[in-house]
Amino acid sequence: xxxxxxxxxxxxxxxxxxxxxxxxxxxxxxxxxxxxxxxxxxxxxxxxxxxxxxxxxxxxxxxxxxxxxxxxxxxxxxxxxxxxxxxxxxxxxxxxxxxxxxxxxxxxxxxxxxxxx
Amino acid sequence: xxxxxxxxxxxxxxxxxxxxxxxxxxxxxxxxxxxxxxxxxxxxxxxxxxxxxxxxxxxxxxxxxxxxxxxxxxxxxxxxxxxxxxxxxxxxxxxxxxxxxxxxxxxxx
Numbered sequence: 183x184x185x186x187x188x189x190x191x192x193x194x195x196x197x198x199x200x201x202x203x204x205x206x207x208x209x210x211x212x213x214x215x216x217x218x219x220x221x222x223x224x225x226x227x228x229x230x231x232x233x234x235x236x237x238x239x240x241x242x243x244x245x246x247x248x249x250x251x252x253x254x255x256x257x258x259x260x261x262x263x264x265x266x267x268x269x270x271x272x273x274x275x276x277x278x279x280x281x282x283x284x285x286x287x288x289x290x291x292x293x294x295x296x297x298x299x
Numbered sequence: 300x301x302x303x304x305x306x307x308x309x310x311x312x313x314x315x316x317x318x319x320x321x322x323x324x325x326x327x328x329x330x331x332x333x334x335x336x337x338x339x340x341x342x343x344x345x346x347x348x349x350x351x352x353x354x355x356x357x358x359x360x361x362x363x364x365x366x367x368x369x370x371x372x373x374x375x376x377x378x379x380x381x382x383x384x385x386x387x388x389x390x391x392x393x394x395x396x397x398x399x400x401x402x403x404x405x406x407x408x
Contacts, residue, residue: 217397226387226399226400226402227344227387227389227402229396229397229399232396232397241396277343279343279344281391281397284350284353284355285346285349285355285389285391286334286336286344286389287346287355287356289343289344289345290343291343292343
């Protein structure tokens with residue numbers, strides 16, 4: 183079926199990096215972009231950026247420029263989000279979502295990233 | 300940068316009542332690119348409305364969206380028990396590509 187399946191929870195120390203994966207199935211991966219959205223505990227949704235699965239073009243939130251990199255592997259229909267120089271306020275659930283012209287109708291299940299010393 | 304402000308922060312209503320949620324943008328948003336999401340605890344957001352007024356696949360017709368320019372509204376005509384959740388508006392297409400509002404929690408009165 184049509185779905186996005188994300189990698190499992192991570193615990194990282196401040197200053198480390200994390201790479202979250204998002205594997206797509208049930209649709210043509212290169213026909214859509216992928217957005218990454220995070221949600222800190224008890225907080226709202228924060229868009230992190232977008233990548234075209236067609237050509238790899240990216241558009242990152244200004245706040246995260248220089249710390250985030252989004253990539254795709256079309257051979258495995260997988261999108262990746264790497265966040266570097268982690269801080270405690272990066273603790274959040276990270277979601278990937280298929281970015282359609284008509285909103286984000288398909289979401290991954292979320293990946294909890296905990297940053298703690 | 301487009302900022303979306305949702306009000307009220309919390310809406311306390313009873314099942315069967317009508318819910319009216321507001322989303323105001325700091326600058327004009329194309330109606331084609333305004334969406335609403337529902338999120339329940341421990342779950343990913345669920346797309347309800349796109350293009351300001353079009354219901355996503357499988358969304359009951361008690362959910363409706365309206366508005367244009369800088370003022371948008373999500374209406375739930377008669378609240379069902381499963382509708383108590385947090386609702387977010389989202390603009391997409393303008394720089395930055397995506398912005399979310401801060402959310403409105405609809406709670407049982």
